[in-house]
Amino acid sequence: MNVIELELQNLREKYTLEYVAKQSSGALLYQSGGTVILASVSVDEKIVEEDFLPLTVQYIEKSYSIGKFPGGFIKREGKPGEFETLTSRIIDRTLRPIFPKGYSYPTQITLMVLSYDKQSDLQVCALNAAANALYISSLPFYHPISAVRIGMIEKQFIINPTMQELQNSTLDLYVSGSNDQLLMIEMRSLSKDSETNEISEEKLLEALMLAKNSILNSCIQYQNAFDTHKKDALNLLLKSDKNNSEIYQYIKDNYSLEIQNAIVEMAKSERTAGLKNISLKIAESKDWEIADIVAVLKNYKKEIIRNQILDKKIRCDGRGYEDIRPIEIQTNILPFAHGSALFTRGQTQALVVSTIGSDSDAQTQEMLSDKLPNKEKFMFHYNFPGFSVGEASIISSPGRRELGHGNLAKRALESNILDHSKTIRLVSEILESNGSSSMASVCGGSLALLASGIEIGSLVAGVAMGLVIEGDKYAILTDINGLEDQDGDMDFKIAGSKNGITAMQMDIKMGGISHIILQEALYQAKNARKRILDIMEEAKEKIILNTDILPSLEIFSVQPNKIVEIIGQGGKVIRDIIERFGVSIDLDRENGEVKISGNDKNNVSGAKDFILNLTQGQKIDLSQYEIGLIFEGEVKKILDFGAFISLPKGGDGLLHVTKITKNRDESIQSYISEGDKIKCQILGLSKGKIELDLIKN
Template identity: 50%
Template sequence: MHCTFEFDMNNNKEIYEFGKVAKQANGAVLLKSGKTVMLATVVMDKNPVEEDFLPLTVQYIEKSYAAGKIPGGFVKREQKPGDFETLTARIVDRAIRPLFPKGFLYPVVITVMVLSADEEADLQVLALNAASAALYVSDIPIRTAVCGIRVAKIDGEIVINPKLSQLENSTLDLYLAGTKDDLLMIEMRSIGTYEPEILPPSMVDPMLDPTLAEEVVMIKNPNAFDEEELSNIILQGKEAINSACSEYEKYFIEVAKEELEVEIKPEKIDENIWTYVDEIYKDDIYKAINAMAKSERAQHLEEIVKKIAEDEIAKEQGWEEDTIFKVVDKYKRKIVRDMILNERKRADGRGLKDVRKIDIETNILPSAHGSCLFTRGQTQALVVCTIGEKSAAQMYELLTSKGPEYEHFMVHYNFPPFSVGEARPIGAPGRRELGHGNLAKRALEPVVDVPEDKTIRLVSEILESNGSSSMATVCGGALALKAANIEIKDLVAGVAMGLVIENDKYAILTDIMGLEDHDGDMDFKVAGTKDGITALQMDIKLGGIEANILKEALIQAKEAREHILNIMEDAAKKIEINEENLPTSKTITVHPSKIAQIIGQAGKTIKEIIEKFEVNIDIEREKGKVKVTGKNKPKVIAACEHIKTIAQKEEEKIPQFKEGEILKGKVKRIANFGAFVELPGGIDGLLHISKLSSGRVEKVEDVVNIGDEVEVEVLNQKGHKIELALRQVFK
């Protein structure tokens, strides 16, 4: 049935069109918003998989033609997904996945294609809404709508679903997803703001003309949100989601297909095996749970399973090893959760709020610009900072951007299999690696003011993983920046929070390890400074979270963050910066007229400087800026001094005139504000238009022309600057 619904809410006008395209899919929708058109489809395989997991795949694909572009590169068609596409698909997946019931084993593929793009549209918000609509009206038996919104804070006001141009002026970027009853997912980052600041001559390193050195620069101020404010904003966003989902469901039900009959495979636990394990192997499982290393715990549990399978009763009853393993795994989960809820005790003996032991070493790599080995419990990240030139930035192009953009601060996260004891070769980074790297970047970016002429890259190599390696990346990344002598406004730390909840009992866990992530009900990563939160990411496994629990988790995370930051601050004080490794750049200012002497005839002088001091030199002629860059700091300084000497020698050659002195010269050049007169000694003086006559002069050429010989009076001389007044013209 062809049907169209139009919604105007949360600052978005959305038109959903059903029954027009992709009719062979289980569900499909065309979503239009402004100039944006998206096609979302849902297809389900009729045959369930044997494994006990939800085989859901989400694809988000941007077509270049949607923005009137042809793909760049040699092959003129869309290639593998870009980072934005991968991260958007991940967002949709995380919001949709909780809707499927436990035991749903049919492969499902959700595809969202951008067919037309509006440069002001928030494609991540629209992608989730389109995917949810296609799933809701399909014959797959899920009748719960999900809505995504973005929340900004602009000029102190909360704005729901801002335009992309508005988001540039926001201090907050908060993405929320949920149903009419529950909040399912949070992605948040704070955005640093820039304010103008005038640098005095002493900071710009003026040389011959201090008036040229004073400069207005944009200084970055980090923003962080305290827990109370952020909780209130999230609740405000949750209300907007609830009302939107109610509206969607009210109308979408009219065109929803008749539900298919699908088999929900119940979680079967053999009661006989459960009883046997409880009576005979309870203590063994307790010991396995308390094994410190993740790999040791898994090995102990496998040994218990094999031991049970070899028992006489197991052979008599025909218990299969796979069945025993499932029972042991569920029994292990019960013990872990019971310990936390009833004994307020965790598998490794910690209290609910305890952070694992932290060890920090900095600059352990002799040839790297900056490095930090951050270890927290059995999670270890080696984060390395590299400083490059501006040209080393990562070029990328978004569908909504007018042209190529450049990323000057990069965070790359690698998760090799050996970090969890798996015997697999290292492969290309997947969605998880991109997502974790993006989270760490969002946490650190507000405090990093990348120099205008630099590019900074952080690489996190996860060497061991048992709980929140992304937050270890944040901590190690902040210290690696410090170790590379990069100015950051504040240190940033991150911690992963967990939740176990059953009926009216709940426990919030600080610094969760892998076991608690696997058997818990929430994964909540919070990063920030001592002033507040700069980034967070939350995924709920149980269908939603109460407002009071959310706020309590944020407060508990703050306590942990401050504890970690204290340790990091102590480590930062002990950093020994390897100056010899760091690329050094120094900018000096000379008068633009001296640039020619620094370059020399046919570039001879500047080439000699580059070869002699092993540096690179960039020159801005109009501003008289000379930037010297090299790997050796003493050589950079020596090159700067050499350049100053060249300029000073030229300065010494400037003839000196007395105020009121009468001179003869020739008009060399004319501008709309006056004429330049060549004086004795080959130096030029400025004859301003106001000094051509006692009366008003409309046009310089009305009084003098190029080549005219003139008599002038010296009004003022400051080095190379000479102001003149016209006395007479010799025609």
């Protein structure tokens, strides 16, 4: 066995070649510390007819890598978790633009985490492993690629922080690139000590320059290490550009005006019916293959759009470079949802709905880095039904795109949430889409939080930036539509408040972006964000809370040794409280914290009073009372199910609603009010409680 071991000391990485998965087109065993990843590349040498890159990336975490069994009933790895899906997407988004133009062979990149030391950054490790497996493979791939994560602790940048260091960081910046070209960026600000921590454009540019230098250094080392170990190249022919000159000239001479009109329509909708009709017309009159017509038509359309932007400085929908489409906002349009916001920007519309819950509603997640499953108390779910772009398709489970957009919106908003006591679920339903639906979700999500009574540091808005570049000429576009995303060179999503950036995501389609263009895009986005936030501030002032249905939450502490009294023998006491008051109760045995939540504020308050009476030495001495005793007591508190009446020798007794009203639909307040003196009789004594009857005059 001719095993090759390459240890890159400066990068703390070890690569073993010609050792495992040798029948694949390229494979290696990657090791950093105690983390081991198998990376393999396989290719089907039968070219696909469609005009796209059939690349699939699968990142898979094995439970045995940290010596544990898979969670759930079936003890076997199954459907990928959200972190696995998002990591696969990060790798795909980095590597896809580097493949040579015309490459259309089904290609599978597989990453398997075989061992994990709970210190290494799995997303950095996985991308480096995948990129270098591709680099040494028999595919026509000659670009060294590297990833780096930048953290910031006490205003100092840290390159590739450990997972523990990242917990104390106020910045999470993940960057991948090739040599001195940046390919993909993902960034989020991290809140610490209940404070928001937006990052300024200046500071972010400084961090990106640090990341760029680190990537360049790594790529040089990779190239030196792997150049002599690349496999012999497969004989893979690349597709030539289907730009038939005869068809092109015919379209230009006869259909320019119709294509211009179709482009205007496409700028208003992501549907391509106009171009489809043109291609069918041409096919009826000419003896050309429909596939060739469609390909040339697509290239001609792209050429018109890009030339118009660069030469005439006008976008396909008539806007200037920095113009934002008209924005309309409505809040709490759903009467029985906790909070909602309908955010419309041009032909993109997001309905974002907020639901507030307790600890028991949190999402349980299993991560390799965690000993026990953790509770996720802020969730953002993004849905993209086919009707949003006029497609007749069924609604199915979310794919990688939906998970990615939801994750971006979540990262944009979570650092600005100040109220961490509640579990929050935001759902963005995309009702219409023509570009930047994820950023519409951010804007709508920020308002939906406020509309459900959640305290936030400041409003957060998002905007998608685009780029068209030809030689020395370039144009940065604000608030891109679907057509500009499709035919442009960059999709750059930036979210933040007036204080700075909270999250961003950048994908480059042409193999890198200069620092100057990146800087211009950031400041242009800042101006756009401020204009959007001004409109959102106006909508914020008009929010009317659905107070009648908003859940109430009380958090207080008792002596930790009193928790057992709240629970009672076999859980009888806590079950009785939950049933009587209609609330949810979460108890922390270690610090004595009690959380009570429910849809009725009075019931939540009543449950709190009951527990405090139970735990603060105000227990009723039942031996001092007897059934049948008549007394006059004060009405202390009125709830839906009855009233608490003060007893002559301390404590309160319960006068049930059925003893007060003629039927349960009547209001108790029609008969008695808090502070009234009423005559009662003791009906029963049990479990430290006294049940009363009303003596009517």
